[in-house]
Structures are given as C-alpha cells and as structure tokens.
Amino acid sequence: MWLVTVDADKCEGCEECVNNCPVAVFKMETDKANPYQADLCEGCETCVSVCPTGAVTLKEM
Ligand code: SF4
Ligand code: SF4
Numbered sequence: 001m002w003l004v005t006v007d008a009d010k011c012e013g014c015e016e017c018v019n020n021c022p023v024a025v026f027k028m029e030t031d032k033a034n035p036y037q038a039d040l041c042e043g044c045e046t047c048v049s050v051c052p053t054g055a056v057t058l059k060e061m
Helices: 016-020 046-050
Strands: 002-006 027-029 032-034 056-060
Touching (some): 002 032
Antiparallel strands (some): 002 056
16 A cells, blocks of 8 residues: 655645546645545556656655
C-alpha cells in the first residue's frame, strides 16, 4: 500500500499530477492538488516525476 501526500505550501496548481496519474488519485481543490483517492495509488511514481516543485511525496506503507 502507498501513501501519497501533497505539500500544499509547495503546490503551484499546475495540474500535472491530476493529468498524469493513471488511476485519478488527484483532483484540484482551491488551486491545490488533493490526493483524495489516495487509496487507489499503485506506486508508479509518475506524480513525483511530473511535479515541478517537489510537492508530492510517496511512501510505501
Ligand atoms: S504514484 Fe502513480 S498511481 Fe500513485 S498517485 Fe502517483 S501517479 Fe497516481
Ligand atoms: S504536479 Fe505538483 S505543483 Fe502541480 S498540481 Fe500536482 S502537486 Fe501541485
């Protein structure tokens, strides 16, 4: 199981994580990405790779 989190202070709202996650973990909420379906995460690391500000953190639990 994977724990994906977004540091709202670092998120610039570019939507890259929203547009590239293969299982739609993220949605935008007041211009920040919210990993609202984090339980669907498959650990592919795409969100970490595409985020330009290092706002996304992925941990294996
Ligand atoms: S690691 Fe992959 S599946 Fe998980 S939230 Fe990021 S892009 Fe989506
Ligand atoms: S890719 Fe990073 S900066 Fe862009 S919306 Fe997602 S968390 Fe925010």
